[in-house]
Amino acid sequence: MNEDRASAAINGLPMVDARDIHKSFHHNEVLRGITMQVRKGEVVVMIGPSGSGKTTFLRCINHLEKINKGKLYVDGELVGYRETPDGKIAEDTEKNIARIRAEIGMVFQRFNLFPHMTALENVMEAPIQVKRTPKDQAEARARGLLRKVGLEQKADAYPARLSGGQQQRVAIARALAMDPKLMLFDEATSALDPELVGEVLKVMRQLAEEGMTMVVVTHEMGFAREVADRVIFMDGGVIVEEGQPEQVFSAPQQERTQTFLRMIL
Amino acid sequence: MNAIIQFFLTLLHAIVQFFVTIVTLNGQFDWSRVVENLFARIIIEGVIITIILAVLSQFIGSVIGLLLYFARRSDLAILRRFVGLYVWFFRGTPLLVQILFLNELAPALHLAQPLIQLHIFLKLGFSQDIPVDAFIATCIALSLNEGAYMAEIVRAGIDAIDTGQMEAAKSLGMTYWLGMRRIVLPQALRVIVPPLGNEFNSMLKSTSLAYVIGVGDLLGSSKALASSFFAFLELYTVAAIWYLALTTGWGLIQAQIERRVNASNIDPALLDKRPWWQRMTGLRGPTGGGPTGGVPIEAPVLEGERR
Numbered sequence: 001m002n003e004d005r006a007s008a009a010i011n012g013l014p015m016v017d018a019r020d021i022h023k024s025f026h027h028n029e030v031l032r033g034i035t036m037q038v039r040k041g042e043v044v045v046m047i048g049p050s051g052s053g054k055t056t057f058l059r060c061i062n063h064l065e066k067i068n069k070g071k072l073y074v075d076g077e078l079v080g081y082r083e084t085p086d087g088k089i090a091e092d093t094e095k096n097i098a099r100i101r102a103e104i105g106m107v108f109q110r111f112n113l114f115p116h117m118t119a120l121e122n123v124m125e126a127p128i129q130v131k132r133t134p135k136d137q138a139e140a141r142a143r144g145l146l147r148k149v150g151l152e153q154k155a156d157a158y159p160a161r162l163s164g165g166q167q168q169r170v171a172i173a174r175a176l177a178m179d180p181k182l183m184l185f186d187e188a189t190s191a192l193d194p195e196l197v198g199e200v201l202k203v204m205r206q207l208a209e210e211g212m213t214m215v216v217v218t219h220e221m222g223f224a225r226e227v228a229d230r231v232i233f234m235d236g237g238v239i240v241e242e243g244q245p246e247q248v249f250s251a252p253q254q255e256r257t258q259t260f261l262r263m264i265l
Numbered sequence: 266m267n268a269i270i271q272f273f274l275t276l277l278h279a280i281v282q283f284f285v286t287i288v289t290l291n292g293q294f295d296w297s298r299v300v301e302n303l304f305a306r307i308i309i310e311g312v313i314i315t316i317i318l319a320v321l322s323q324f325i326g327s328v329i330g331l332l333l334y335f336a337r338r339s340d341l342a343i344l345r346r347f348v349g350l351y352v353w354f355f356r357g358t359p360l361l362v363q364i365l366f367l368n369e370l371a372p373a374l375h376l377a378q379p380l381i382q383l384h385i386f387l388k389l390g391f392s393q394d395i396p397v398d399a400f401i402a403t404c405i406a407l408s409l410n411e412g413a414y415m416a417e418i419v420r421a422g423i424d425a426i427d428t429g430q431m432e433a434a435k436s437l438g439m440t441y442w443l444g445m446r447r448i449v450l451p452q453a454l455r456v457i458v459p460p461l462g463n464e465f466n467s468m469l470k471s472t473s474l475a476y477v478i479g480v481g482d483l484l485g486s487s488k489a490l491a492s493s494f495f496a497f498l499e500l501y502t503v504a505a506i507w508y509l510a511l512t513t514g515w516g517l518i519q520a521q522i523e524r525r526v527n528a529s530n531i532d533p534a535l536l537d538k539r540p541w542w543q544r545m546t547g548l549r550g551p552t553g554g555g556p557t558g559g560v561p562i563e564a565p566v567l568e569g570e571r572r
Contacts, residue, residue, distance in 0.1 A: 064432055094440050102438025112433035116451055126437035129447055171433075178437055 013076045015040045015182050015213045016061060022069035023056055030056050032237035033070070038182075043214045045224040045245075048234035049260060054217045057234070058184050061215065062104045063097055074100060075181060102130055105175030109187040111167040113159040119146060119170045120155040123177045130178070138177075145173040149203050165196030172203055183207065185216040221265060225249055233257045298499035302490060303506065310391050311486030312507055318400075318475065318482060319468045322407035326468075327461065329408060330415025334423060337416075348416070355413035361474050364406040368478045371402040386481070395481040403475045411468065418464065422457035423449060458526050462519035469511050473504075483507055 016038035023031035030053045038044050046054040059065040060072060063080035071089075072079045079100055082092045114122050123142035127133040133141075146152045149169040159167055168188060175183060185204065189197040201223050208214055208227050218224065224231055225245045232242040233254075241248060241257045249265075252258045302308060337348045355363065386395040426449050434444030476485035484504050491500035 062436055064435065098435070098438050098440045101436055104436070106433075106436035108429060108433065108436075110429055112427075112429040114430065114433070114448055116455075125447065126439065129443055130438040174437070 012040075014038055014073075015042070015075055016215065017073040018057075018061075018070070019072070020070040021057065021060060021067050021072060023053075023060060023065060023067050030237050031060070031067075034234075034237075034239060036232060036239060036242070038213060038215055040181075040213055041211045042229045043208045043212075043216065043227055044230050044232060045216045045218060045228035046232045046234060047218065047221070047224060047260075047264075048240075051236075052234040053237040054234045055186055058186050058215060058217050061182075061184060062101050062106055064106075074104060098130075102126075102178055103181050105178060105180035105183045107168070107171050107175055107183070107185045107188045109190050111159070111164070111171045111191075113167055113171055113174070115159050118156050118158055119151065119162065119173075122159070122170055123174045126174065127177050142173070142177060145176055146170070148176075148206075149173045150199070163196060164192045165199045168192065168200045169203055172200070172207075176207075182213045182215070185214065185218065187217050187219070189218065189220055219264070221249070233260065235260065293498075295496060295499055298494075298496045299502050299506075302500060302503050305490065306392055307486045307490060308483070308503060308507065310393075311481060311483035312511070314395070314400075314481045315469065315472045315483040315511070318404060318407065318472045318480070319465065321404050322411055322472075323461075323465045323468045325404070325408035326411025326464075327415050327419075329412025330417075330419045333412060333416035334419045337420070352413045352416055355410050360406070360410050360471060361477070363410055364403055364474055364478065367402040367406040368399055371396075371398040391481070393481065396479070399478050400480045403472075403478065403480050407468065407471065407475075410471075411464065414464065415461075418457055418460045419453075421460075422453040425456045426452045455526050458523055459519075462515075462522065466512050466515055466519075469515060470508060473508070 014037040016036075018034055018036050021031050021034040022029065032053075034053075034057055036044075046058070048054050056065055060067050061074065061079065066080060071081075077100060078092075080092055080097055081089045082096070084090050113119075114125065117125060120139070120142050123145055124135070124138045127138040127141065128135060143152060143155060146155055149172055151166060151169055151173070154162060154166060154170075159170070162170065172188075188204065189200050192200065197220065201220060204214070204216070204223070205227050216223075216228070228245050230242060231245045231248040233240050233248060233252075233256075235256050241252060241254045248257065249261065252261055333348050333351065336344045339345060383397075384394050385397055386393070430448050430452065431441075431444050434448045435441070439447070472482050473484040475482050476488060479485055487500045487504035490503075491497045
């Protein structure tokens with residue numbers, strides 16, 4: 001499966017191109033020079049101990065966090081900043097940033113569904129408000145997406161009535177409603193009870209098989225092993241090791257990787 | 266020891282004596298005066314003015330509070346500074362002083378001159394011509410004052426909403442303003458409504474301060490009537506009855522609004538939908554059911570969800 005996707009990956013511009021990314025929170029440097037690319041159609045899984053910066057890096061991709069140094073491109077476009085004619089870097093307009101974000105879907109650890117709207121309304125909201133999609137069209141698409149994640153029966157339920165796994169699947173449908181070219185998963189199953197993790201991973205796996213470009217931060221090593229095209233191990237704000245899952249999990253080359261995997265597996 | 270007991274007994278006697286005097290009103294309270302003036306024209310007009318003043322000022326004050334919230338988050342340092350000074354001043358000086366102050370400035374409202382000539386209140390059917398400039402000045406004072414307090418209420422309401430909500434909105438391509446309008450503010454409203462309701466209760470009573478400048482509010486009218494036939498206690502009672510009616514009436518409306526807006530964070534599907542008389546008394550209807558009509562009081566923690 002990984003080979004099929006690798007051959008299907010389009011050559012040319014990478015979907016994500018991160019160059020020497022640095023990020024600090026006050027005086028704490030959390031990202032110390034991250035350089036990596038994600039090809040179109042590729043599924044990259046990022047693993048590492050907490051505090052390693054993997055979630056922070058993920059949030060830099062759609063500019064929920066501002067980077068302090070370096071350049072980050074998504075599908076060829078510089079994210080969060082623009083290059084002025086005289087070669088300087090200036091902060092981009094909110095409108096432009098929003099436009100780029102609309103093409104990147106994000107799934108959060110705590111779901112972040114809108115509690116004052118039903119599942120269906122949650123999924124319909126962004127296409128209607130951001131893309132100005134007509135209501136009936138948005139509704140039809142939303143129902144289709146809820147069906148895709150197996151929740152068409154729950155269309156009129158409020159998030160408070162849904163289990164964690166159901167909420168997360170609605171959240172995935174909501175992100176997909178904007179037709180993104182890239183999906184970011186921030187520990188999407190970490191807040192779920194074990195028996196509900198599977199239903200969410202199933203949806204994520206399906207997305208991967210359909211060719212979606214995905215960057216996944218997770219602790220689910222089984223998922224990483226089976227679905228990832230590439231695994232990146234981060235620790236202390238740097239990429240320690242990256243490679244094919246078989247290689248990273250079975251034959252890790254760096255000692256820090258070995259230590260981490262020993263603790264997890 | 267004896268002396269101490271003696272002292273307290275004397276004190277107790279004096280206090281009891283005092284209250285008896287008040288309750289029996291030294292035999293000089295004339296209830297007929299109260300009854301005949303309760304619905305006097307001037308009093309009713311006073312009630313109407315009070316309501317208009319309260320509603321207008323609360324509304325404008327709330328808008329100011331919202332504007333102050335955004336101003337506080339502005340990139341311009343001057344704006345942020347201004348908010349700090351504004352809140353400090355209007356919370357630091359008595360409302361009465363603010364009303365008197367603005368009333369002095371009232372003639373300076375040159376715009377109000379043509380309005381005064383219009384004799385709006387006479388035209389609307391009031392029995393006396395209320396000076397429009399004083400009315401406007403009072404309204405402005407009340408609004409500005411209220412704005413300073415609403416700023417904190419709005420801030421607390423908006424901050425109560427999890428930051429993940431705005432992040433989710435942004436990640437879907439919404440701008441800050443769109444996210445505010447569609448996602449954050451609607452949720453913040455649920456948090457803001459109860460304290461806002463309490464503020465309006467307070468506002469209904471604060472309008473009484475306007476009597477000092479004669480805008481024809483309830484207290485002002487009561488005092489005027491009291492002077493005319495020297496029945497102060499009776500007319501103050503009329504005023505008190507009306508203020509009580511207004512605040513109680515608002516209390517009922519407030520409860521209804523809070524129910525609809527779901528101000529207590531219950532899952533909408535679990536809201537108590539029984540008729541009001543059942544809700545208030547807890548009596549079961551003809552169909553029976555538990556004290557809450559079979560509806561659970563707390564939203565269940567659903568399986569599989571970590572809190």
